[in-house]
Amino acid sequence: MIWRDLRYAIRTLIRSPGFFAVAFVAIALGIGVNTTILGIVNTLLLRPLPIGHSDRVVQVFTTDTHFVGRSANSYLNFLDYQKQNSVLSGMAAYSFAGVGMTRGGETSNVLGQLVSGNYFDLLELQPFLGRGFLPEEDSEPNGHPVAVLSYKFWKKLGGDRNVIGNTITLNGRAFTVIGVAPPGFTGVDIGVAPEVWMPLAMHGWIRPSGDEWFENRRALFLSILGRLKPGVSISTAQAQMQTVAHQLEQAYPDVNKERSVVLVPAEKAKSQGIGGPGNENATQDISLLLLVAAGSILLIACANVANLLLARATTRQREMAIRLALGAGRGRVIRQLLTESLLLASIGGIGGIVLAYWLGDVLISLLPATPVPLSLDPQPDFRVIIFAVLLALLSGVIFGLAPALQTTRWDLTQALRERAIATGGGIRRWNLRNLLVIAQIAVSLLLLIGSALFLKSFHSAQQIDPGFRTENLVIVSIDPALAGYDQKRGGQIARDIVEQVRRDPQVRSADLGQFVPLGFGGEGRTIVAEGRDENAQSNRKIANISVVTPGYFETMRVPILQGRNFTEHDASENSAKVAIISETMAKTFWPGEDAIGRRFRYYNREGSFEVIGVARDVKAITLGETPVPMLYPPFRELPDGGITVFVHTAGAPGPMLAEVHRIVRNIDNHISITYEKTVTQHLAFALWPSWMGAVLLGSLGLLALILASVGVYGVMAYSVSQRTRELGIRMALGAQSSQVLQLVLRQGMLLAAIGLVLGLLAAFGSTRLTGTLLYGVNPSDPTVFIGVTLLLAAAAFAACYFPARRALKIDPVVALRFE
Template identity: 35%
Template sequence: MIDGLRQSLHRLWSLFRRTQLDRDLDAELRSHLEMAVERNLAQGMSREQAHRKAFLDFGGLEQARLIYRERRGLPFLDALLQDLRFAFRTLRKSPGFTAVAVLTLALGIGANTAIFSLIDAVLLRSLPVHDPQQLVVFQWTAHHSPNTKGQYSFMSCPSPNASTEHGCSFSYPMFEQFQSLQEEFSGVTALCGNVGLNLRGNGPASFVQGEMVSGDFFETLGIGAAWGRTFAPADDKTGAPPVAVLSYGYWQTTFGGDPAVVGRTIWLNNSPVTIVGVAAKDFPGLDPAQVRPIWLPISLSQRIGMDLFGSISGDHPSLQAGDDIWWVYVVARLREGIGLGQAQAAVDAVFRNDVLDKTKELFKTADAPRLVLMPAPQAISRLRERFSTPLAILMTVVGMVLLVACANVAGLMLARSATRQRELAVRLALGAGRKRIARQLLTESLLLSLAGGASGILLAYWSVQSLVAFMSRGGLWPSHLAVHLDLRVLVFTVAASVLTGILFGLAPASRGVRLDLTPALKESLAALATGASTRPWLNLGSGLVVAQVALAILALSGAGLLVRTLENLKSINPGFDTHNILLFTMDPSLNGYTSAQTRSLYSQMLQRIEAIPGVVSATYSFDSLLSGNYWDTSFRIEGETQNTQHETLGLAAGPKFFETMGIPLMAGRVFTPQDFSLSPDSQWKPAVINEAFARSFFKDQNPLGRSISGVGHQGTSHQIVGIVGDTKFRALRSEIAPTLFVPAGGGEAVFEVRSAVDPRTVIPAVRSIVSELDKDLPLLSLKTEAEQIERSLFQERLIARLSSFFGGLSLLLACIGLYGLLSYEVARRTREIGVRMALGARPSDVLRFIVGQGIALSAAGAVLGILGALGVTRYLASLLYGVRPFDPLTFLSVALLLGFVALAACYIPARRASRVDPMVALRYE
């Protein structure tokens, strides 16, 4: 054993001192021969005889050297190095082939690794809490929605099945009942997210979105403090000193990681709050999709003026007390040894007992209300919801790229091996071992695959970086989410490509060693071109090309449909003029403005903004159009025989809203300045409806002058005074929906400023107007309407762009494959072509013949690809807009594109063929 090791080391060492040792051996042998000659001379031989005898006695000098060398090094490693050197030289001799093969592999490996790394980052990673499997989220289900004054939802709550109503928010009193279930849970905690906070006391006024949590939040999740402390239950008692915990990222970016931040007082919505600590570094918030900069105890919700239901309602319902306002998200940790079912039975009993209480009447027994516990990792899935579709599509497409890449490399290897038959035959004839030749070919293909793999890693790294940058710019990617190259998929893709290399590197090797020497050396066409041995390989090559084309067509068809969807969405007329509108959001109520103060502030702002040169008009509304936010309300129509509840989209709009947005008035009037100076408790309030509202609810009657009631939380009544044109409201994709416009009160609002110039140029003027009026009011989410629409189409654009990029890539690869196959065909059949031409074929015949062959192959691939696409594209149906999954135009244009590219790929080798000089071709042997 040790002996063996010693020998191996000795031999290994020799590998690195090859030249030195060779010189040593030569010197030793020379000295031996000289001594022999000397002795022979001494014995009286002539000089010539002495030499002869010395060499004879020695035996084969070269042979001795060879055996010695083999003995000296590790023969296997030695040969490997030799193979590698040789492979390197051969590959360098055909740079075109090498470049294409390496690049192809790199693309396949790189694209797959990049996309899978993204999938891993968002879909497969667990929640950033201690032991997430023990954490459960509370969800209710019932046949109907509960009879509440309001439900506020802010975290993901996946639907258990489509037919039931469900939700994940509960009233605070109900949460307190859940908290008493101490046998089942080691902790029950409540949270309520996205509370707008105007922050003072740290540089200029800024805006953050905080999260209200119960006192045992951090303890239940198992999150420690990076600095200072987290909350204790005592912090959440009424009357406790107001405290806050910062997230690590927010502490770093906004407070510069200053340790003195603990103990500092900041003002949130004009209320002093003391920072007591910073949460652990790896905890951005319970839902990794949403970074939380700051946490506050839920008991502070009144003090900081939390208003969950917007300005429409005007005043805040008393959150803590109400049974009929459902607003907290409940998360609990199962006690050790308690099963999910057992805990669920306990909470379900508590829940049903509460909601079926006759005095509260939140649900009727017939609604079958139930409480379900969902494991938190499955329930908190916003990232999954947001990314699973685009990433699944991209993964499919890059998977196809990998397949095409492997087929391409296989085809390249096959074609190449065919052209190397003569070389192999020569080497066999010169006495090379068949095993050795096989090993040589294998080394070559492995070297190729490894080079491809290495470039693939670089490519993957680069693509992950640029993809994440691209998605962050679009606001789609949470910037704190790190992406690491996924090692498993890297190993998988490299292994796949290496295996392809081995498989198709071996194919020529097995043929190479089975080669019948004579015909190969003669390279006689009669024996080679028509030889039965060549045919199956060629067919395999054609099959590979057909498969590549089919896959490329499949990928391109999907991409084509997505591109057309994007185009359709972009060319939609949303019913208002989207150009030259500047948007920004404000919420003075957070700084303590009353409704009346806000209204007066807004009217001053409008006056001054409209005076800015270049501004045409300005207005505000509760939501902006196509922002993705919307308000949904029920109402009744006065005078209807059955007192039915209807549902409509609603929007509280400011003065000149319709003029500013460019929405045409169809009948009646729009809001006048008097409409905005009505007292909040005025009995009469106006409303404007859109045409869809009139069509849906009034059919052929005249809606003007009619009254509706029960609008919003306060159930206000409105008289319809005007009808305006239809617009898209929620999203470009959604159908035009009935919309009710009411005059905006004072509260949070989005300002819309229409300009005659580039709207971005008026930003500084707007900023200075606002800070002149109140320097503590931050302007939020400044953007143009066009940007807002662009951003709403971001996912569509991402998928369309990337899938057409990868689709195009696979088409390019397929055409390289086609080109390679035809080039090889032409080279192989030079003589045959020469004969044909000598017998009278014209160059154009030859051209047609070769191009025809290429077109036949790509047509076969196209037919297969389109058939495949017909079966697959229906899975895209939910993503498409204005185009059917079987859109013939898309398929036709993809096929045409293929036709053109394929023609180009065929033309070059065909032209080479048509220029064959018959005399040269015939004399070639």
């Protein structure tokens, strides 16, 4: 029976190629967009971590009353947590580390992780080849140079199955490959994909300048994972861990003061890094926004198909009436019609899934070049495909049920009469078709306003002054430590590189800086102004630190507002400690006072700095941030994490990139170049989140506009065809062209107006969702609301105008013979 229904459904669709094509495109777009967006959300939030019993794994974060959000942990606290807790069956630690890998004489930067010896065991991971680390391999400092490769990296290196036992050169030293991680495992943080893991005890070789971090309980650099003991809930574990943290605070009050811990399920913590500190829920907010937008597209598409089916239902009224007259039950006829819509939905769904794969490729191509390998894979997986199939079937029921019910509801005797068919469907003002158009317009307006807000936000972000040179600037980051240089030699080699760069006639100036504004690098430290009680919480503030060479401020065009710039003497080893601070740091520590000549020091450290200058603020992390305190000590030796060469060029900076690259390679081709961009490329990276938001929501908004216009057009065209007789009579009775035009337009625009009002109300109601994701744009921006409403009204007017123009061509003589 079902097969017969299906066969008939196939025949029906083949007989109506125009209807089939339009419906297919609408469904494929709706399902395709939703599958793509769900692919992204799946990657960010839903896809479980590929580790054993991931629901029992937690991440441990430090909370500090001075910091926004959650922070990493110190190594010494990690050791104490391990010893003192009784709620976790195991704790493992990891820390990201850029590593210089030398292969074929060329050193390239790879992303590594230093991990505790039990890392793979705690995550219950079975390596693809070889084994994970043994606890003893993480016991002796620099005693066991062993490494585990990620599956993808192993493939990149050639995928040799006999790789176990081979050596690779990391930071100029030989490491033995002992294993290859299982496919798909790229750590427990979404977005970044480490390529090689090494024991934490090897940090002396991997991050030589970070040695002191392992002895400083205050240095927060280590991520901690824990596995809950059987029967222990996360809240119980958290309570006990906080007790341990409290004991550590009492035991080490100078360094652990006002610090505690918080436990977050690993599945939840995996994507919080994307939002950054204090914005841990950004991923959820963005995902929700995208899902709502994509869901709206599907609803609009379903409304379009439902409208097409309703229009078809009118023409098929006689067929259905005959079926009913021949004895088919209403349920039987509804089943036949639903089979048709489900078939349509299935074919459209397949089209949508294919489209989603293509869109996934497009999205990957839109990802920016980043200093670290990304692990974002928005391609649909099995879970997303299942969702897409269910969504397609659900759509089939949604857009098929109402027309099916309506088709089979008509009065039999009426339907079998000629006249009822000729004028069938009538012109009832509030029929389902009209309600669908109103809903389409309302949802489209909501989506378009969201799109416009993001486009405006992107525009605002572009207008934001980052506070530093935005043209003719080259940024090249290097890390000589990865090639085995210590801090002193590394500092000298960096100076040598800058000296050579300066000799190029195209170079106006070249300088070194630790921190790349709107990028990465630098470090944060707690600062205490001298002469104040360092135990008082209000006297301690975090500042970002970037060591710089004397010409840095000129090269970067960051004006010194007060005091003086560095001299070469300030950078010499035996000179007094001096620093230039940002205006925000000056206002933070010495509000209303002159900061020049003031002194400060690092919390819990000896030796104070004298403030010799105040520089203008720059955007440090994001374009939308409120300025953060920045501290610039003079460059003396290579800081941890490498150094960046900033080159101000006389002409276009592009060719200088290659030149700096060549100079670095000439000096030592083992030195890893970790980042090289012109400032324009670099700013594009900073603008990427708002650009991506604008692209994604802009595309969805445009799609909504097109689908809604097609919907309005379809309904109005159908309405005009159904009103041929009526309009013919009106013309025969003396209606002028303008009056007929007005009549049709009024009908369509009334629907549009109701939809627009509802859409505006919905948009005002949903500003909370978008508010936190916008740069410098009021989520209720009146120009956006008014502009977009007028745009959609114009689109609706055009969609009504063309059918209305067609109404003018109705020949009353022909129309009146219609019957």
